Amino acid sequence: MSPAPQLPPAVHVSEEALQVLKSHSGTLTTAVNAHLESTLSWYRQLSTDERASLRLIAQRGIQGLAHWLEHPESRSLPLVNELLGPAPTELMRSISLQRALQLIRTIVESVEQHLPGLVPEPDQRVMLEGVLRYSREVAFAIADVYARAAESRGAWDSRLEALLVDAVLRGEPEEQITSRAAAVGWNSSTSVVVVVGAAPDQADAVFMSHLRRQCVRFASDAVVGVQGDRLVLFLGGVTDLKEGFERILSRFGSGHVVYSRTEGTIAQAHRCAQAAYSGYTAANAWTEAPQPVAAEDLLPERALAGDATAKEVLRSSIFAPLEEAGNGLLETATSYINGGHSLEATARGLFVHPNTVRYRLRRICDITGWDPMLPRDAYVLQTALAVGRLF
Template sequence: MDDRAGAPGPSAGTLHRLERASGAIATQAVARMDEQLSWFRTMPADQRSWVMLVAQAGIASLVEWCRNPDRPPRLTGEVFGAAPRELVRAVPLKQTVDLVKVVVEVLDDHVREVAEPGDADTLRLAVLVFSREVAFATAHVYATFAEDRGAWDARLEALVVDALVRGERSEELPGRAAALGWAVATPVTVLVGAAPSDRDAHGAARRAARTMRSEALVGVHAEQLVVVLGGAEDLGTAADRVAEEFGPGPVVVGPVVEGLARAPESAAAALAGLRAAPAWPGAPRPVAADALLPERALDGDPLARLALEERVALTLQAAGGELLETVGAVLASGGNLEASARALFVHPNTVRYRLKRAAELTGFWATDPRGGWTLQVALALSRLGGERSLWQ
């Protein structure tokens, strides 16, 4: 509602004088900005000129509004349309409010100079009401920009996550992520699992990552929630926290890799682990993709088969044939060390020593149910390995 309804506006003579003085007022406003606002002095010349254009357009719009009080002011286009959209990106909302405040103050200082006798209070009231309209228009401009930027960011983030899921190893990935504010050049990891249906998956995962001081890229791909984490001092702890925001079912954490350019490797391992996770009903949540190597290998993941062969079979062979033989004997005996020692014609302590050495090399204990299962799958796959088989 117009606060001037039913009240006469400034006279035509006052508006004419204000229009003629608009250039000088705008110039004085910019000079005062330069004097009072330290950040304004450091702005590039082109941005300062845009501010000058906006100030002149604002005064011209004030004159036009006073001449046609029944016409609602179109300040978004009339005032802020004088400058390109880049100005909204370069000048934060708080600084824009400071600029508007300076222009209004300079206008108020010149009211008595440009107003005809007896017209000063009327013009001052018009300036006051108009400044309120400008404040609303400013908020509208920044809100619209934020919505547009948010929609663009969401599309760009979806493209980045989709590229990771598809295994696209591109040097453009870090650049695309940088456009989203991703400034992480440190190790990253990828989490995958079911997207929650009862809350905003993107917002919940991003807030959880923020509580752990971690950067996050979030996307939903075919009902799967994909989260890229980086920047945290402890990515494992951050992954545990973010995993709480996934939907029901397993959550798999890919291996930590150096930088976003290699994130597709982590994503590929995590997705392979998610496909194979149902084969391990008792898996922790979240579970590391490497902990699912035997299930992934059985599911046909060539990278998992290669990793098991290198970490288990080839490692044990390189350490000496007795380690490989001892591990095989313990697995065949169901973990019975005495029976294994009799089969190998050695003392049980020798078996224990060899198993300890094998665990140090591979990370798996043959007497541990999970470790024994992993070793058994690895050695079985090695027996089927063709030319590279250790058992030919």
């Protein structure tokens, strides 16, 4: 429970001025309400109940001022606690912090206009000083309430985001994922990027909030979650992923950062998330992996780590197309890789001209997207050939 608001010692006014303030609290409240109606356009658009709630706040504030002036030795005042008890809850449902402070300012303006004409002249200046000091403390106290409420909402939002991340990783039904995505305000209908890396040591609510703000500078939607020692990001509507990584890469802990992209909705992002997760586990096997690295570039390492999806991708996107294409492409790939990447040795082994080998290697690259003449691509092809023959 938060401590009671603390006020500075009150100014001293005469007993007569104090009685005038008490007896005219209703008059001042009415004047304040009229001033709010004439000054604040958004106040006039509120419902009757909302305006009544705000009038109650003004009335409590005037009564709190009288109590504070009557008990100058007290620094923790029950009426101020009452003002900051149920009233801010009602206040936050109706208006933003900016408007709440406008409300306080307008109330003070009204009291400044009407109060001096009610109290004896010797007390007018002191009374105005008291109004200003008291209203300053009330404004600070209300701002503090809004800040604490924002922190609570931030913690709750982080919990909702963590549940969404968990639901996608587990592959829960699409309806449930869609519902959780709506709860966190996810709007992107297509194209999701999943990023997985090491979580930093201080991955608290403040860190998550800052990272989320950085992400929404290059993505329409951003969900941040921590799964164990891993930091997981879901990004929707990414405009420039390269620029985005320049902004956020330093926010991850030490180690590889792996990403995967899908053109489907977030409810269909399970395979994409699993690919990024699996790639993060297997990335250490590729010592020269770039930073960040795409999960699709880690297919051999993921397959060796036991990722069934990676094995299926290697078989269906490399082995099967080469097998179906015929014309000796599968045999050429096998002979070229096993023959130490030598055109002449491959040509001799297949009893063909070296130019034929060159042509077939280009066809292999065209069909699979992987160039057998590049060391890394050749390793991917070699793994795909082995996986294809096993499954």
